[in-house]
Amino acid sequence: MPTIFPKIKKITVHSHAHSYPVYIGHKTVLENMSSVLKPLQLSTHFIVVTSSVISDLYWKKIKMCFPSSVNLERILISDREKDKNLNTVQKIIGNLLALKAHRKSCLVALGGGVIGDITGFVASIYMRGMDFITIPTTLLSQVDSAIGGKCGVNLKEGKNLIGSFYPPKAVFSDISFLKTLPQKHYRSGLAEVIKYALIDCPQLWQLLQKHPSEILKRDPTFLEKIIPLSVQTKKKFIEKDERDFSKRQILNFGHTLGHALEAHDKYRRLTHGEAIAQGMYYATQLSLQKNICRPEAAGQIQGLLKKYGFQKQALPKNISSYIARDKKGDHKNISWVLIEDIGRVQRRPIPLKAF
Amino acid sequence: MPTIFPKIKKITVHSHAHSYPVYIGHKTVLENMSSVLKPLQLSTHFIVVTSSVISDLYWKKIKMCFPSSVNLERILISDREKDKNLNTVQKIIGNLLALKAHRKSCLVALGGGVIGDITGFVASIYMRGMDFITIPTTLLSQVDSAIGGKCGVNLKEGKNLIGSFYPPKAVFSDISFLKTLPQKHYRSGLAEVIKYALIDCPQLWQLLQKHPSEILKRDPTFLEKIIPLSVQTKKKFIEKDERDFSKRQILNFGHTLGHALEAHDKYRRLTHGEAIAQGMYYATQLSLQKNICRPEAAGQIQGLLKKYGFQKQALPKNISSYIARDKKGDHKNISWVLIEDIGRVQRRPIPLKAF
Numbered sequence: 104m105p106t107i108f109p110k111i112k113k114i115t116v117h118s119h120a121h122s123y124p125v126y127i128g129h130k131t132v133l134e135n136m137s138s139v140l141k142p143l144q145l146s147t148h149f150i151v152v153t154s155s156v157i158s159d160l161y162w163k164k165i166k167m168c169f170p171s172s173v174n175l176e177r178i179l180i181s182d183r184e185k186d187k188n189l190n191t192v193q194k195i196i197g198n199l200l201a202l203k204a205h206r207k208s209c210l211v212a213l214g215g216g217v218i219g220d221i222t223g224f225v226a227s228i229y230m231r232g233m234d235f236i237t238i239p240t241t242l243l244s245q246v247d248s249a250i251g252g253k254c255g256v257n258l259k260e261g262k263n264l265i266g267s268f269y270p271p272k273a274v275f276s277d278i279s280f281l282k283t284l285p286q287k288h289y290r291s292g293l294a295e296v297i298k299y300a301l302i303d304c305p306q307l308w309q310l311l312q313k314h315p316s317e318i319l320k321r322d323p324t325f326l327e328k329i330i331p332l333s334v335q336t337k338k339k340f341i342e343k344d345e346r347d348f349s350k351r352q353i354l355n356f357g358h359t360l361g362h363a364l365e366a367h368d369k370y371r372r373l374t375h376g377e378a379i380a381q382g383m384y385y386a387t388q389l390s391l392q393k394n395i396c397r398p399e400a401a402g403q404i405q406g407l408l409k410k411y412g413f414q415k416q417a418l419p420k421n422i423s424s425y426i427a428r429d430k431k432g433d434h435k436n437i438s439w440v441l442i443e444d445i446g447r448v449q450r451r452p453i454p455l456k457a458f
Numbered sequence: 459m460p461t462i463f464p465k466i467k468k469i470t471v472h473s474h475a476h477s478y479p480v481y482i483g484h485k486t487v488l489e490n491m492s493s494v495l496k497p498l499q500l501s502t503h504f505i506v507v508t509s510s511v512i513s514d515l516y517w518k519k520i521k522m523c524f525p526s527s528v529n530l531e532r533i534l535i536s537d538r539e540k541d542k543n544l545n546t547v548q549k550i551i552g553n554l555l556a557l558k559a560h561r562k563s564c565l566v567a568l569g570g571g572v573i574g575d576i577t578g579f580v581a582s583i584y585m586r587g588m589d590f591i592t593i594p595t596t597l598l599s600q601v602d603s604a605i606g607g608k609c610g611v612n613l614k615e616g617k618n619l620i621g622s623f624y625p626p627k628a629v630f631s632d633i634s635f636l637k638t639l640p641q642k643h644y645r646s647g648l649a650e651v652i653k654y655a656l657i658d659c660p661q662l663w664q665l666l667q668k669h670p671s672e673i674l675k676r677d678p679t680f681l682e683k684i685i686p687l688s689v690q691t692k693k694k695f696i697e698k699d700e701r702d703f704s705k706r707q708i709l710n711f712g713h714t715l716g717h718a719l720e721a722h723d724k725y726r727r728l729t730h731g732e733a734i735a736q737g738m739y740y741a742t743q744l745s746l747q748k749n750i751c752r753p754e755a756a757g758q759i760q761g762l763l764k765k766y767g768f769q770k771q772a773l774p775k776n777i778s779s780y781i782a783r784d785k786k787g788d789h790k791n792i793s794w795v796l797i798e799d800i801g802r803v804q805r806r807p808i809p810l811k812a813f
Contacts, residue, residue, distance in 0.1 A: 119475075193544065200613075200615050227622065228583070228610075229619070230619060230620075231621040231622055231701075232622065253586065260552075260555050261555075264584070264585060265585075267583060267587065268586055346586075346587070
């Protein structure tokens with residue numbers, strides 16, 4: 104692929120199940136998808152799961168991206184976090200049965216994180232597992248949720264309480280999708296990019312520091328750099344600990360408080376990125392309190408968050424009861440990721456009663 | 459284990475996820491479970507999923523089989539095939555949340571196939587996967603469903619349409635459970651034992667031929683032979699093709715028609731074994747028609763089925779529409795397993811329109 108399609112970056116992610124390619128490029132990924140899909144020989148029956156908004160914008164184009172020989176169908180679902188539940192799973196499965204999808208059919212997640220998480224989960228359980236590929240259309244999904252094989256749905260009791268580790272067969276990340284993304288959602292993805300810079304990527308930190316206006320304006324030249332760097336950083340952690348019992352938890356920097364804020368907000372107003380930006384502010388402050396982090400580094404981190412429009416907010420009073428529900432905890436301690444310096448973090452269990 | 463507990467057979471099954479031991483013995487498996495569990499270091503929090511019938515019979519005994527140091531809890535569910543559905547999955551998950559089960563808790567399936575299938579499925583999706591062990595209490599589950607990692611639930615559209623390949627961490631098969639099993643269900647398991655003999659185990663065939671009265675009377679001496687031989691035969695096929703795309707389908711001998719009969723019967727009167735016994739009659743007849751099988755061998759097979767109380771029945775008139783729904787088919791052909799001789803079978807796609 105690199106020799107034939109020089110303008111596409113290909114990153115291979117290794118998982119317990121199989122290795123899969125992540126293709127990243129501006130326009131080039133969609134233009135060449137058909138040629139990439141053919142040798143993968145995934146299926147002759149593809150079923151795209153997407154939202155009506157994405158479908159209205161891109162369905163005509165997407166149809167052209169698949170080999171003309173395949174049978175291509177479409178299932179429309181809601182892409183709201185509140186609909187990422189078992190009802191939607193059952194709806195998709197009902198549609199799959201009606202479309203006579205079998206174990207050798209292939210699902211396609213076309214959309215952001217909600218679409219990807221739910222489609223991957225359906226792929227993992229329909230007839231005990233079928234293949235799926237993802238075409239992430241948001242920055243957040245391109246740099247985070249489409250990579251690493253985590254999929255699942257929410258229960259009324261909490262987020263992602265049901266799910267699997269079920270990696271896709273390929274990820275097609277085309278930067279051109281990002282031009283139709285509302286700025287609020289684009290910035291949500293940027294918060295995860297900032298997180299990668301902070302936990303382990305000095306190169307990304309430099310780019311974010313030096314080019315905020317280009318990056319905030321979605322300049323493709325910079326997106327072609329920051330997306331692969333983000334994916335590379337995530338890859339590093341998930342390949343060491345796919346099932347998220349140790350190293351992978353580093354990726355949770357900003358997420359302990361972030362998840363609690365999202366739950367407190369009932370997933371209504373705050374985007375995921377806004378929540379984890381607050382989480383990063385708080386984790387930095389906690390690192391200062393614990394004498395782990397130098398005040399200069401903390402200042403720089405807070406400066407970068409501000410540069411990308413994330414202002415520090417006061418915490419809701421009852422937030423500690425939401426922190427207590429963290430899946431990574433063990434009912435006594437909460438596993439926090441604290442920052443030592445830019446590009447260097449550590450995991451630390453902190454007693455729940457400390458909050 | 460074999461040196462310390464000479465009266466327990468241990469068979470190790472290799473799967474994509476991990477290898478797991480299957481312990482088989484008469485009384486000895488339960489008596490020694492605690493000593494076996496300790497070095498496995500699975501969890502300090504075990505949650506047993508079982509039915510009220512099994513619980514009434516065995517809960518006191520089971521409690522003694524776990525190390526006294528662990529936190530042991532219990533969830534009661536229905537063990538009827540019609541309740542092997544997403545509602546029961548949600549009920550178990552609600553209970554797990556109430557019991558504060560986390561990713562490092564361990565589920566225990568205590569019961570027959572329904573309990574095992576649904577518990578394994580919940581283990582595969584709760585917080586993206588937790589460990590589970592099984593204590594199969596029926597002959598059918600000891601020789602078949604507890605081995606091989608297939609788990610799942612039914613939809614109104616069909617059986618096992620949702621599920622995973624998710625192997626247990628260990629299987630504890632104690633023959634003493636079988637003494638309280640209704641004869642109808644015991645014979646259901648025997649049909650699968652007969653299947654193993656027919657597809658690949660001459661030693662099992664000899665035992666079944668020579669000792670029908672001892673085996674029908676559940677003589678532990680013979681059960682201690684036929685259960686391990688059955689597990690060994692299943693192991694051979696699933697290790698070659700865990701995901702059931704080729705070799706494993708040999709295990710489907712008798713099941714193409716068997717599943718259709720169960721669906722036609724709406725899973726009410728026929729046991730699984732009764733259905734596949736009819737399936738074996740029919741597959742043998744089909745093998746004769748296709749000139750694959752010698753009439754002498756066909757006669758011997760039919761003779762053995764009769765010996766174990768399975769009488770040939772007339773097929774329902776509309777059975778072909780149920781055969782057409784077979785998950786192993788591809789909408790044009792149905793994949794049948796035909797028999798060449800005792801201990802030798804072959805897979806053969808036969809056009810759907812032939813029925």
